[in-house]
Amino acid sequence: MNNQISGFRRHYTLFVLFLISAVSLIDRQVTGVVIEPIKAEFHVSDTQIGLLTGLAFALVYCLFAIPLGRFADRGHRRNLIGWCCAFWSVMAMLCGFASNFWTLALARIGVAVGESGSGAASMSMIADLYPPHQRSKAISVFMLGAPIGALLGMSLGAYIAYYHGWREAFIWMALPGIAAAVLLRFTAAEPLRGLWEKARESRPAVPHESVMQVMRVAWASKTFVRIALAGALLAFASYAFSIWSTAFLVRSHGLTLKDAGIIMGLAAGPGAIIGSLSSGWLSACLAQRDSRWQLGVPIVGALLALPMSIAFALYPAGHPWTLGALQVPQATVFMFGMSVFGMWWMAPSYTAIAQLVAPERRATMIALYNFGIMAIGAGFGPLAVGVLSDHLTPLMGINALRWSLVICSGGYLLASGLLISVLRPYGIAAGLANVLPVLPTNKLQTA
Numbered sequence: 266m267n268n269q270i271s272g273f274r275r276h277y278t279l280f281v282l283f284l285i286s287a288v289s290l291i292d293r294q295v296t297g298v299v300i301e302p303i304k305a306e307f308h309v310s311d312t313q314i315g316l317l318t319g320l321a322f323a324l325v326y327c328l329f330a331i332p333l334g335r336f337a338d339r340g341h342r343r344n345l346i347g348w349c350c351a352f353w354s355v356m357a358m359l360c361g362f363a364s365n366f367w368t369l370a371l372a373r374i375g376v377a378v379g380e381s382g383s384g385a386a387s388m389s390m391i392a393d394l395y396p397p398h399q400r401s402k403a404i405s406v407f408m409l410g411a412p413i414g415a416l417l418g419m420s421l422g423a424y425i426a427y428y429h430g431w432r433e434a435f436i437w438m439a440l441p442g443i444a445a446a447v448l449l450r451f452t453a454a455e456p457l458r459g460l461w462e463k464a465r466e467s468r469p470a471v472p473h474e475s476v477m478q479v480m481r482v483a484w485a486s487k488t489f490v491r492i493a494l495a496g497a498l499l500a501f502a503s504y505a506f507s508i509w510s511t512a513f514l515v516r517s518h519g520l521t522l523k524d525a526g527i528i529m530g531l532a533a534g535p536g537a538i539i540g541s542l543s544s545g546w547l548s549a550c551l552a553q554r555d556s557r558w559q560l561g562v563p564i565v566g567a568l569l570a571l572p573m574s575i576a577f578a579l580y581p582a583g584h585p586w587t588l589g590a591l592q593v594p595q596a597t598v599f600m601f602g603m604s605v606f607g608m609w610w611m612a613p614s615y616t617a618i619a620q621l622v623a624p625e626r627r628a629t630m631i632a633l634y635n636f637g638i639m640a641i642g643a644g645f646g647p648l649a650v651g652v653l654s655d656h657l658t659p660l661m662g663i664n665a666l667r668w669s670l671v672i673c674s675g676g677y678l679l680a681s682g683l684l685i686s687v688l689r690p691y692g693i694a695a696g697l698a699n700v701l702p703v704l705p706t707n708k709l710q711t712a
Contacts (some may be wrong), residue, residue: 270454275394278453279403282387285350285449286410287417288442289380292357294418295438296373297508298526299431301515306431307366315651317370318508323644325377327636330385334632335476337386338625346383346390347450353379354442361435384635389628392619393456400619401552401559405545405612409538412608416534419511423526459624479629488690489621489630492560492614493637495683499567499610500642501649502676506574506607507533508647510600513666518582518594532597536604540566541612543605548613556695557688559617566609567681573603574674578667610680621694649673 270278296318304314337345356375363369387407395403418438426434474482483489510533514525544562551558580596587593615631622630653669661668 270394270456274454275456278394278456279391279406281445281449281453282346282390283407283410284441284445285346285383285387286407287414288350288354288410288445289383290411290414291418291422291438292353292376292442293380294415294507295357295422295434296360298419298422298511298522299426299434300509300512301522302426302431303366303369307369309366311651311654312648313366313651315648317366317373319504319647319651320644321370322373322377323639323642325374326381326639326643328381329378330381330632330635330639331476331480331629333382334385334628334635335479337382337389337628337632341455342386342390342628343449343453343455346386347446349379349382350442350446350449351379353377353383354439354446357442358436358439361432361439363432385628385632388615388619388631389458389624390456392627393458393460393624394454396461397620398549398553401549401612401616402545404616404619405541408541408545408608408612408615411611412534412537412541412604415507415537416530419526419533420530423511423523423530426526427521427523474626476629479626480633482626483630483633486694488687488694489618489634491683491687492617492691493634495563495680495687496610496614496634497637497641498676498680498683499563499607500638500676501646502570502574502674502680503607504643504646505650505673505676506577506603506670509650509666509670510577513578513670514594516663516666518585518596520592520594524591527591528593528597529600532600533604536601537608540605540608544609545612545616547609548616555692557692559613559620559695560684560688560691562613563610564681564684566606567677567684569606570603570609571674571677571681573599573606574677575671577603578670578674607677617691617695646673646676 300314300318303309304311333345333349353376356372356379359375360369360372363372388404391403391407392400422434422438425437483493511522511525511529514520514528515522518525520528544566548559548562551562555561577596577599580594580599582594585592585594615634618631618634619627650666650669650673653672654665657665657668
């Protein structure tokens with residue numbers, strides 16, 4: 266394999282990884298869109314839906330993500346991502362053939378297994394495709410897959426579910442993933458690991474380590490632990506709203522499933538696209554002056570997303586705007602704002618981690634970071650909303666879901682506090698980015 270990859274091939278590989286990211290969110294978001302018809306057919310509670318879309322999915326994802334991340338640090342990342350994408354797409358399609366709630370849950374578990382092998386390996390590839398000063402921008406482009414996938418999953422998924430049924434939504438929305446897997450496997454490039462690291466030949470190589478050895482290194486770094494906890498809390502709030510917002514518009518604003526999905530796609534999708542691109546470009550520019558802006562941008566985003574999310578949940582129904590035949594609730598404005606600023610943490614925080622760890626540990630460390638995002642964020646975010654909604658319904662009736670979302674938005678505030686507490690040690694660690702990965706564990710504790 267050649268050490269150098271042409272500029273076109275590098276950008277093309279990033280584009281295909283972006284497609285993979287998009288189809289993973291399509292498969293994940295479709296479940297949130299069809300909550301109401303699944304509940305009606307299988308006669309399940311909000312808590313059971315929260316388990317299906319959150320905790321069960323996240324626990325399986327976490328169980329497989331770390332060993333697959335370690336495999337990505339040692340093996341061929343492109344092929345791993347391709348096989349994982351094909352597998353989760355087939356399992357997503359099987360969701361459309363579920364005969365009851367439990368067979369649907371088993372198929373969703375299969376989706377979780379496949380998706381667990383993609384994220385960390387993709388980040389590792391991007392870090393080797395682009396030099397450090399370009400990584401934040403490249404990762405922000407990759408992160409565009411999430412909002413675009415969510416937009417397509419919500420809008421097209423809701424349209425298909427409304428006119429053809431929720432089963433067909435799963436089947437049709439799984440097809441792009443199979444095509445993307447083939448495209449990645451046969452046309453994209455696998456970059457040389459650690460190509461862009463400074464003084465690569467002079468620094469000692471990280472020995473082959475077990476998963477447990479890398480986990481001990483991660484736990485010893487206070488900087489990494491706090492960034493990981495903050496990411497988990499930010500994901501907690503984000504997943505709570507992304508999974509339940511469509512159902513919220515149906516219940517509290519009286520929209521049809523089709524209209525709610527279209528509105529969410531039109532508001533949340535473009536907002537998240539703007540947020541993803543702006544955060545990557547903003548952090549890349551500001552971090553050249555002060556490396557702490559790599560975490561400062563997520564802090565500002567979280568503090569702005571908090572009031573937006575509360576306003577979206579509590580804004581009263583009635584007096585919608587008319588857009589053709591579509592009735593658009595005024596609360597949609599706050600969903601747009603929350604989508605913009607709620608994305609400001611993702612690209613900068615992943616870049617911060619990629620800058621601080623050795624190439625031979627990068628996918629594993631990112632998988633550990635994803636563990637918190639999936640276990641606490643994707644796992645307990647939707648579940649917490651479902652449990653709170655069930656328990657508050659006798660007291661608040663239709664407004665139970667509103668207040669459940671408000672409570673879960675507190676994740677933004679807690680996360681910003683954690684990131685503020687780690688600004689100084691991160692600034693020190695970022696200055697040692699080429700030394701830190703190979704320092705003994707006891708020296709990592711100072712970072």
